[in-house]
Amino acid sequence: MKRREFLTSAAAGLLLTTAPAVGTAPGYAVGMTRRKPRRLGLIGSGWYGKSVLLRFLQVEPCEVVALADADAKMLAEAAEIVAGRQPSGKKPATYGDFHKMLADHEFDVVLVSTPDHWHALAAIAAMKAGADVFCEKPISTDVVEGAAMLAAARKYGRVVQINLERRSTPHLIDARDRIVREGKLGKIGLVEVYCYYHMRTSGNPPDENPPDYLNWDFWTGPAPLRPYNPLIHPRRWRSFKEYGNGIIGDMCVHMLDMARWMLDLGWPRRITSSGGIYVDKESKANVPDTQLASFDFGDVTVVWQHRTWGSSPDPDYPWGATLYGDKGTLKASVMRYDFIPQRGDVVHQDVVYELDEYPEDKTEKDLERHVAPALRRHVRNFLDCVDSREQPVADIEEGFISSSACILANLSLELGRSLTWDAENLRVAGDEEANRHLARSYREPWRHPTPEAV
Template identity: 65%
Template structure:
């Protein structure tokens, strides 16, 4: 069933809700003007979830891949209420100048997040910014400073904070003290997700502006691991599996337990098994984030079996009264002694949002969380308050993961000082807080230091 048929059935008086059960009620009758920068996998997923829950007008799409751009434009024309195909742009700077959006969704590769985000903020837009917010720590500080200086609302795409069953686990298990004293939290990912193989260097495809795609990152020879979707194979564009998967679980634990910055971060690992692949990210890594005596311990392996097949990616909270396991697919609480175990599965919304059933590559189990995250973002825009995944929280979780990779590279524990935004007594580590940019791009600095 396409969107028009769905609307017609609703208008005919059937029991189907026209735009799902939690339509955003805007204070203004004028739909907010929305643009998307980065029209790949998750950019489309985010934008189409926003269209589902709110009356928005998509005024522009931007991508350096013309094929992706055309696919996204066709989808938006089919799904948005106006039935209009939005204008398309190759360069985000042209989109900002010509469309003047009020809301911008950013889902570019990580190495572009900082420049995209700061330009959008300075253009007057509120942001839905995919995680991790940055590739280096100073980039994150600069985005946060820009958002605060210009009074913009920025929601980071760490949507575990808007996942219904995880909200229940936080409120009904953790907050009610059913775990007792929590001594340690383990977070982990055992997906075999690291790119493998040795594809040859080739000319970039004609549909891709590879110079602009590379932007401020080092220029590497093009091969099929770079684009689309497998660019995380290289540290030049992101922070590996820690920056991709650990950030979700670390941020979830911080939110559920109301934690701030870790006091110290240590890490070890590397490429220990798959030494033949061209990928330069770790296939094995352990990191410990110490929150004042509470260790949160991360592990990933891109080979072998998960410790618990039901929880290949998740978090386990160990308390003296019970254990709580959480993932995107559900949660399990197991008490010690008397008490009832609790199991919950993720709730899908396929009947309310039938287009979810056929949308290409959509993570159907995550769609409700994205919709909830979008609704929270829209409400924060109305109140001019802070959304649940505010940019400051995104910066803390992102920077903590960056520090883990730095600790592994340097072979020592890093002690973070949130007051100064520096690593204590470690000049070499502090020099790594800001990576070099490829000319002619200029690395942003926090507005207070500009």
């Protein structure tokens, strides 16, 4: 259904969405259509939190009830934007602490768009409060956090979609269906995934007092409390290992997950990584500027490389994946794909834009316009699964696998050795030192979640 058709339906007081045949979903009576807009909450009102939330409003006339963020300035700006975009015109309530937001309101859906180090606690709290969850990637900063999130989703019967939106990117779905699934690549033995963006923050300004509008202690949460620095917040926290998994956790997770989705791969059997800070040694950033990782899936190996310096080997593919088969090669990215067969014509397709249908995409601040169609499709899949209670295309378990593989690559780099992964028991085989690193230390008073205790 097109966006304007949804709004017309809402004006008539009814969304044309059929209720599940068995059981009930939020907002329904059994066998009836939805009578009220879905109630949405957002935890983390920064750049991508707003981008995803506004796609929800494009897909369906939801009601954004409340927003939470430790940055009061960012929070107030987001509330104004939402009031101008949601059908009711109401300004959502705002909270500095998401726990209070979850206690004060009932939500059908909660979006978790915090920095990575808050994902687990925020998502689990939202699930316990009765909401289905749309969560950013990587799902966690350590393996045990991710396992706890998966356990909570299953225990409380929640639908959880991870924002690995390559699985919903129109031209990449076409590449999977027309090229990979039709066997045009032949036997695939190697996939290269890579990123050559100069995205690691640079500079070394002095630490300073946090701005008055930022609750730095709560922003830090369970992570180690380091002094505030303007290089960290907003948006550049990804360059600091205290809050995320570096570029491999930010960028590899997308392309590794895309390869897993296209090739129906599960857990890697063995993970090996090397790298470090080789070029930009002056920056305050502490994640690698250069990293290699190998994920052994048995019959196929996926190899990652990032450099935040130098040039890309292929200017058309600075971030993407190359699938090598004995009948051809597929290059795929967020902007395009190219299939180069051993014999025959090259197949090329560009990203799909929807700027005429969604003109607000043209002027929305900081929107990745090429990603907006994929986000809308990802959101629609999630909401349909909220109604049907089926697993979405990027279910929490898929996000757990892809995120954990990247986390294990960082652990391999740290320990200086390969890791053999026991997926059944979620352990590194024969390596107790590595297993002690599967859960990081939490700062008081926060408690690390476990699968057994959610």
